[in-house]
Amino acid sequence: MRSKGVLALVFLGALTAYYVYSPIPNNIEERWKLMLTDSFFKSLSQMAELSERMGLWDYMKVMMFITIAEGVVPVSDERVQVSDENFDGVEVIVYQPTQQEESGELRRAIIYLHGGGWCLGSSRMGPYDLLARHMVTELNAVIISVEYRLAPAYHFPAQFEDVYRVVKYLLRVDVLKSYYINPERIAVSGDSAGGNLAAAVAQQLQKDPEQHVQLKAQALIYPVLQALDLNTPSYQQNQHMPILPRTLMVRFWSEYFTSDKSFLRAMMANRHNNHESAALLKFVNWSSYLPDSYRQTYNYSAPPVVTGKSPVHPVGPHHLLADPRASPLLVPDTALRLLPKAYVLTCEYDVLRDDGLMYVTRLRNAGVDVTHEHYPGGFHGALMFITWPTDFDIGHRMVDNFVSWLKRNL
Numbered sequence: 001m002r003s004k005g006v007l008a009l010v011f012l013g014a015l016t017a018y019y020v021y022s023p024i025p026n027n028i029e030e031r032w033k034l035m036l037t038d039s040f041f042k043s044l045s046q047m048a049e050l051s052e053r054m055g056l057w058d059y060m061k062v063m064m065f066i067t068i069a070e071g072v073v074p075v076s077d078e079r080v081q082v083s084d085e086n087f088d089g090v091e092v093i094v095y096q097p098t099q100q101e102e103s104g105e106l107r108r109a110i111i112y113l114h115g116g117g118w119c120l121g122s123s124r125m126g127p128y129d130l131l132a133r134h135m136v137t138e139l140n141a142v143i144i145s146v147e148y149r150l151a152p153a154y155h156f157p158a159q160f161e162d163v164y165r166v167v168k169y170l171l172r173v174d175v176l177k178s179y180y181i182n183p184e185r186i187a188v189s190g191d192s193a194g195g196n197l198a199a200a201v202a203q204q205l206q207k208d209p210e211q212h213v214q215l216k217a218q219a220l221i222y223p224v225l226q227a228l229d230l231n232t233p234s235y236q237q238n239q240h241m242p243i244l245p246r247t248l249m250v251r252f253w254s255e256y257f258t259s260d261k262s263f264l265r266a267m268m269a270n271r272h273n274n275h276e277s278a279a280l281l282k283f284v285n286w287s288s289y290l291p292d293s294y295r296q297t298y299n300y301s302a303p304p305v306v307t308g309k310s311p312v313h314p315v316g317p318h319h320l321l322a323d324p325r326a327s328p329l330l331v332p333d334t335a336l337r338l339l340p341k342a343y344v345l346t347c348e349y350d351v352l353r354d355d356g357l358m359y360v361t362r363l364r365n366a367g368v369d370v371t372h373e374h375y376p377g378g379f380h381g382a383l384m385f386i387t388w389p390t391d392f393d394i395g396h397r398m399v400d401n402f403v404s405w406l407k408r409n410l
Contacts, residue, residue: 023240024241024242024349025349025377027376027377028349028377028379029377029392029393029394030392030393030394033390033392034242034379034392035242037242037243037385037390038242038243041066041242041243044062044063044065044066045063045248047062048060048061048062048063058152059251060119060120060151060152060255063119063120064120066120067116067120067121067122067125070125070126070127070387071122071124071125071126072124072125072126072129073124074093074095074123074124074129074132076098077098077133078098079097079098079133079136079137080095080096080097080098080132080133080136080137081095081096081097081098082094082095087144087165087166087169087170088165088166088168088169089165090146090147090148090162090163090165090166090169091146091147092123092144092145092146092147092166093123093124093132093144093145093147094142094143094144094145094179095132095133095135095136095142095143095145096136096141096142096143096179097136097137097140097141097142100180105140105182106180106181106182106185107140107141107142107179107180107181107182107185108139108140108141108142108181108182108185108186108187108406108410109141109142109143109144109170109176109179109181109182109185109186109187110135110139110141110142110143110144110186110187110188110189110219110406110410111144111146111163111166111167111170111186111187111188111189111198112128112131112132112135112143112144112145112146112189112190112194113146113148113163113188113189113190113191113193113194113195113197113198114128114145114146114190114191114194115190115191115192115193115194115195115221115381115384116150116192116193116194117192117193117224117248117249117251117252117253117255117256118150118151118156118159118193118196118252118255118256119150119151119152119252119255119256120150121150121193121194122147123145123146123147124147125384126387127383127384127385127386127387128145128384130386130387131383131386131399132145134399134403135403135406138403138407139403139406139407139410141406141410142179142180142181144166144170146162146163146166148162148163148166148197149162151255151256152255152259155255155256155257155258155259156256156257156320156323156325156326157320157323157325157326159193159197159256160197160200160201160325160326163197163201164201164204167188167201167205168211170186171183171186171211171213173213176213183213184216185216185410186213186215186216186410187215187216187217187218187219187340187406187410188201188202188215188217188218188219189218189219189220189221189406190219190220190221190223191221191222191223191381191383191384192221192222192223192224192244192352192380192381193224193252194221195220195221195222195223195224195225196223196224196225196326196328198218198219198220198223199218199220199223199225199328199359200324200325200326200328202215202218202339202340203324203328203331203335203336203339204325206335206338206339207335214340215340216340216341216409216410217340217341217342217343217406217409217410218339218340218341218342218343219342219343219345219402219405219406220342220343220344220345220356220359221345221383221398221402222345222346222347222350222352222353222356222378222380222381222383223344223352223355223356223359224249224252224253224352224355225327225328225329225352225355225356225358225359226283226284226327226328226329226330226355226358227253227257227267227321227326227327228273228277228280228281228284228303228321228327228330229270229281229284229286229302229303230246230249230250230253230267230270230303231270231301231303232284232286232290232354232355233286233290233294233295233296233298233354234294234350234351234352234353234354234355235249235351235354236298237296237349238349238350238351238353239351241349241350241351241379241380242379243379243380243381244350244351244352244380244381245351246351247268249351249352250264250267250268251264253267254267254317256326257317257320257321257326258317260317263317266306270303270304271303271304271306272303272306272317272318272321273303273304273305273306273321274305274306274318274321275305275307276318276319276321276322277318277321277322278303278305279322280322280330281302281303283329283330283331283332283362284327284329284330284358285300285302286300286354286358287300289357289358289361289362290354290357290358290361291357291361294353294354294357328359329355329358329359329362333362333365333366336362336363336366336368337366337367337368339363339366339368340368341368341369341370341371341409342363342368342369342370342371343370343371343373343402343405343406343409344356344359344360344363344370344371344372344373345373345374345375345383345398345401345402346360346372346373346374346375346378347374347375347378347379347380347382348374348375348376348377348378349377349378349379349380350378350379350380351380352380356372357372360372371405371409373401373405375394375398377394378394378398382394382395382398383395383398383399383402386399
């Protein structure tokens, strides 16, 4: 009986160690707090996989628990007026100063797009609500936080289309006047998948001949920018890092495009490119666009091109891989030259690090004014960790530096 108790204790200890311990580099701050935080994500992910295999709830439906758990009801306070509104059929939350400046000066405006791999997340999560309020008070700005549709219920390009409609609606002269917004001080910003949408919207606006009011700035926080090569050095180096391991990021990409599991398997193997997308691999060739210090000992090998019968319908995901609205890195240099000034935040321990680094290089080569802020001890999602019990010092520094850049450049 006693031996059974000892065995149970050993098993429990081993199980706890498996879920809590992660091989986290020493220069990541508050490592044990990150290990404990990641143990929750890891447990939830495995529950989601089990649920899907048993035919209960699909993976993303279980993972939505994170969004629900961090949900808040944004309400007005003495400094910030909050309202739920509808911009051209899309739900948004508008945060603005309670009082107009006595000088009558028009306000800045930031359209903010939440992260979550196009499948999770909400403007109504506590960290996003806190960030919006902070930007209102620090910048005397109007913040439009967008509740775009999510996959897998809605696949690409639904998310992009929602965001683009919101931006176009806000940039109407009558709407800008109603919110006392200066038409020359408007930015789009987002983190992770939100950074992807922000970059894509900034590009699309430049192509619109009927769009007279343009963005002054784009702020991209550890953005995801390409789906062609899911084996860059950062994908390899950080494949098992907390919060966003490679398997989860690949699943996000797959779900963004389709619910077909054959496409997920192809993406996991990095064997999902066809001849159409292969012609654009030159734009994500990390051997050309990554600084030497980030290439390390990795050798570039172009992703294989699948020939023959596609595992999915020819107008499905393989066709969408080449769409720059999904992968903003795929546009030629001529499409980058007229883009607004940019702020790009990257983290060393993030599978998406190289997406951001390559975009910085390409934007600078095209003559765009770029501020690149790299966090050597940073990890994906850190900007969200600014509320108890998962508040990290690095998250607060990211917010402060991001808002300071907006204050100087918007």
